[in-house]
Amino acid sequence: MHVPDGFIDAPTSAATGLVAAGALAVSLRGARRELDERTAPLAGLVAAFIFAVQMLNFPVAAGTSGHLLGGALAAILVGPWTGVLCVSVVLLMQGILFADGGLTALGVNITDMAIVTTVVSYTVFRVLVRLLPRGRRSITAASFLAALVSVPAAAVVFTLIYAVGGTTDVSIGKVATAMIGVHVLIGIGEAVITALTVGAVVAVRPDLVHGARGLRQRLKLRVGGELVDAPAAQPVPVAARSRRTLWITGLVTSLVLAGFVSFYASASPDGLEKVAVDQGIAHTARKHASSDSPLAGYGVKDVADARLSGGLAGVIGVGxxxxxxxxxFWAVRRRRTADAEPSQAG
Structure with a gap:
């Protein structure tokens, strides 16, 4: 759903840029509360994993593909504020290095793909977690439904932005119908990827999953015919080696997905591209400012072999x-520590 330059007029692009900048400023402050010495390294890995999986377009209908947006996955794993930053980092890397998503449309893309997906998915996730029985399966199920809802929500917001600042006279009703229809299907793929990833991490390190905090229930004992809380067990320290193992495993997985598996991704246009062609919007796209980048189009310039070119580009992107x-995230974490020291000294 990367919006190219030219789809949205300059005033609307500028307005969404201000919205995005404000949201990023707020998210930087919010991320200070979410990140600690355990989760800060995970956040950088989550961004890299989202970049890798976004290279894996999957078919959703005849001649149409979809890819992960990542807002739900990031929000549930590392928190909503940090999640906004994760997806924004990915969009910046894609726009600057790979000419994917217009630079003048960066505000539109951050607003739609980072902010909307994260806010909508995390809101749905928190509501479902409160309603469902406490347990790992509930976290996975809530992740699936939250991700499923977030993608058509982003399609709706894009349609609203296009209604305000679109550069063609295409019927908004037709754009809305086409966008929502195809992105409901893409949302299923998003939901599957998100649920599988969250479920895998929760299974091995639930303490590192932001959305699973407080998952453990207090043990109940029957005393004198009444149920009472058992004494809290002393927390068992988790070795740093375990966190490193998870981080290395995640990084290797991301490198394999981007460097090898991406070659087998669907070559069909994604949902927005297909709608733009079908509805007569595509011709308004302008040449990307980074179209001469050595990595433009997710390939390495002057490398003739397509498999090698795409694989190298994916590895460079993940790295x-x-x-x-x-x-x-290290800088955000360092700022949190610096802010805490004066208050402790006082």
Whole structure:
């Protein structure tokens, strides 16, 4: 759903840029409360994993494909504020290095793909977690439904943005019908990927999943015919080696997905691209400012072999995203520590 330059007029693009900038500023503050020494490294990995999985377009209908948006996955794993930053880092890397998503449309893309998906999915997730029985299966089920809802929600918001600042006279009703219809199908793929990933992490390290905090229930004992809370057990420290193992496993998985599996992804246009062609919007797209980038189009310039070119680009993208994301989250975590020291001293 990466919006290219030219689909949305300049005033609307500028307005969404202000919205995105404000949301990122708020998210930076919110992420300070979410990130700690355990989860800050995971956040950079989540950004890299989203980048990798976004390269894996999957078929959803005749001549149409979809890919992960990632807002739900990021919000549930590392928190909604940090989730907004994760997806935004991915969009920045894609726009600047790979000419994917217009630079003048960056505000539109962050608003739609990072903010809307994260806010909608996490709201749905929290409501479902309160309603469902406490347990790992409930976390996985809530992840599935939250991700499922987030994708058509993003399609609705894009349609609203296009209604305000679209550069063609296409019927908004037709755009809405086409966008929502195809993105409901894409949402199913998003939901499956999100649920499988969240379920896998919850199974091995539930303490690192933001959405699973407080999952453990207090043990009940029957005393004198009444149920009372058992004394709380002392927390068992988890070795740093376990976190490193999870991080390394996630990074290797991301590299394999982007560097090898991506070659077998669907070559069909994604939902927005297909709708744009069918509805007569595609011709308004302008040449990307980074179209001459050595990595434009997810390939390495001057590397003739398509498999090698795409694989190298994917590996570079994952590496660049994990470095950029980790730097951002390390800085946020460091700022939190610096803010805490004066208050402790006082």
């Amino acid at each position: 660049g995203t994990v470095v950029a994301g980790s730097a951002v």
